Amino acid sequence: MITVENLSKRYGSTAAVQDVSFTVEPGSITGFLGPNGAGKSTTLRMLTGLTPPSSGRATIAGKKYVELPNPGRVVGVMLDAAAQHPGRTGRETLLLNAGLLGVPNSRADEMLEAVGLTSAAKRRVGQYSLGMRQRLGIAGALLGDPAALILDEPANGMDPEGIRWMRGLLQDFASRGGTVILSSHLLGEVQATVDRLVVIGGGRIVADGSLEELLAGSGTLVRGLDPAGLNQALTAAGLNLEPLHDGALRVDATAEEVGRAAAAAGQILLELRESDGAGLEELFFQLTSPAAAAA
Numbered sequence: 001m002i003t004v005e006n007l008s009k010r011y012g013s014t015a016a017v018q019d020v021s022f023t024v025e026p027g028s029i030t031g032f033l034g035p036n037g038a039g040k041s042t043t044l045r046m047l048t049g050l051t052p053p054s055s056g057r058a059t060i061a062g063k064k065y066v067e068l069p070n071p072g073r074v075v076g077v078m079l080d081a082a083a084q085h086p087g088r089t090g091r092e093t094l095l096l097n098a099g100l101l102g103v104p105n106s107r108a109d110e111m112l113e114a115v116g117l118t119s120a121a122k123r124r125v126g127q128y129s130l131g132m133r134q135r136l137g138i139a140g141a142l143l144g145d146p147a148a149l150i151l152d153e154p155a156n157g158m159d160p161e162g163i164r165w166m167r168g169l170l171q172d173f174a175s176r177g178g179t180v181i182l183s184s185h186l187l188g189e190v191q192a193t194v195d196r197l198v199v200i201g202g203g204r205i206v207a208d209g210s211l212e213e214l215l216a217g218s219g220t221l222v223r224g225l226d227p228a229g230l231n232q233a234l235t236a237a238g239l240n241l242e243p244l245h246d247g248a249l250r251v252d253a254t255a256e257e258v259g260r261a262a263a264a265a266g267q268i269l270l271e272l273r274e275s276d277g278a279g280l281e282e283l284f285f286q287l288t289s290p291a292a293a294a295a
């Protein structure tokens, strides 16, 4: 289990992370989601002892990362796949880490196989694509057979096939009781992989829950020929609604209630369906919009 309690980090006048708390349970994959600069890497760096927090505490299996006697045997970490030594081969990279972790060299070859890099094992990392470096980074994180994984933007640079492969690997890891947190700045990239989401914006947690919770209960999405007229008609009918950035409305009511209210006011509908996480997409859009970035 990974526990983050009231974690904050200031860099001079910049509050990079503010009072962040969440837990990552065994047997689950948590997506740590937020736009660029939201505070994801800073949080993961604090979690792995690389950046001291200004306040708060983060633990893995009940201990701070720096207190773990052989951390790589407890938690596999990949923070920056691009930062691996370009002059070493993939195999040399893993053998070096195997030595540091005290695991047999055969484990390096097994992990190269597990991430599909056996045929590239003797090539220098400098010649690897970013997607291949991500695979190597994941192999490195798995080397010590840890119960938890912390991965910063692992899907970055991976093609759709690579993302699908990683999804299978992580879901298998979690199904065996593993604890996984992975960060991303793209909702669509991780939505099919994770079962929980922690969303961070401007250094603060803005949403936290199971994917089901965050996608469900978000009402009905409706789009009309005359968006302003439809908004007025539904509001006059006593329905709660939220205009979305693309002209649609998310309404806290069933499709039938929305359809009836629109029909009663003579509004022509172009689309009427369950909103399926439109609220989450909207939250993400607001976090990543230029206005939010400037705030």
Ligand SMILES: Nc1ncnc2c1ncn2[C@@H]1O[C@H](COP(=O)(O)OP(=O)(O)OP(=O)(O)O)[C@@H](O)[C@H]1O
Binding pocket: 011, 014, 015, 016, 017, 034, 035, 036, 037, 038, 039, 040, 041, 042, 043, 185
């Ligand atoms: N070493 C540092 N010194 C000063 N400011 C920093 C430092 N590291 C991060 N920041 C600032 O803290 C904020 C959060 O950055 P962080 O890298 O954690 O975001 P992120 O969500 O990981 O974004 P990205 O996806 O771009 O990496 C940003 O405003 C960033 O400029």
